[in-house]
Amino acid sequence: MTNIFSQLFNVIFNFTNDYGIAIIVFTILVKLALLPLNIKQKKSMKVQQKLSLEMNVLKEKYKDDQEKLNEEMVNLYKENPGSGIGFLLLFAQMPILIAMYKAFSNNIVNSPTIILPWINNLSKPDPYFLIPIIYIVSQALPSLLVTIGAIKNSTIPKFSITMLIPTCIIAILILTKSPAALGLYFIISNIISTVEQLMPVSE
Template sequence: MNFISSMLQDLLNTLFSYTGDLGVSIVLITLLVKLILMPLSLKQKFAMRKQQDLVENMEHIKEKYKNNTKELEKQIQQHSAETMKSMLGCSTLLLQMPIVYALYNTFLNMPHNDRSVLIPWISSLNVCDNLFIIPCIYTLAMLAPNLIGLIPYFKASSKVAFNKHMVISTAIMSFILTAKTPVAIGLYFITSSIYSFVEDICFKIYIKQKNKLSFN
């Protein structure tokens, strides 16, 4: 873990020497790490998508073979094996955690005490935002994925109902998380959330187009 943190710190310093702006450097290194981890992230998304399909198939199997116990048990065994494989695919999130934690730790222990053109109202990236602009932006970035299902293009394919309580909880937790943390961490959270949102949109478009081609 210390090795990864040291490597990220060196990379951050290199980017800072080129950009001359610590805030821009934080955004760039966050995007770079996200791009490196993208294969794992996409693998996780495909696994979660498959998991959802398997849950739906299980309901269909139970209904189809409800009067044939022997065939039902056979189908459930086959389905369980596929479910285990899919769950292993979802575990790729754990492989990302050490790098994400090291990146967070790098920003938390930054020796620099600079301002950034990205947030001119802040005198130093090591202080919190007393105007609460950063927490508000992060909260909106975190709420964005919950609103994808409301977009007409995705609404037909969305099988998850809009959860008002989940949205409220997400908003409160997101605001609290960044209200008293250094602005550098807030920039990292915002960049990471926006990237994940864009990646999720692109993934949903790909799945929708794939399903359309399969249907045709």
């Protein structure tokens, strides 16, 4: 799969003649290919969330009758088959995303891009540390939008400082020392993921 993605990336790069634009186009194409899986995952997660609420109600209602509780829980799962498929779909995408990452990371070129005009060499870290900062903002964007009320989505948690700790660790330990091209890939992936999270999903 990595070889296929590498060939696709090289075709895009030869067409755009700009490594930054090639990363964006390549990431969008692969994400579009994964969109049906992501939609199924979102639907499953939504069902699972609803299921968890109903389970809590049952536990409270039958807290003194374990046998009845078990019976009702079994019936609940029967009425909602495939509610746990969301996690399976998430793991199913991992090999694709890994191959996608390898496809361009193995072909990082020593060149600038019009996408990041302050960087002269995408194969080296951002000398001004702007990419790690943009990455942190892009990672927190969905929660920030929910917090300020710009969007209403119950599945996206509101922003909190503790949520930024893992993101900041990645930004400091990895993106400050990694090629700028890798940071650009992470940022574009975050933006696309944000759009996917904001997409309404029918039951």
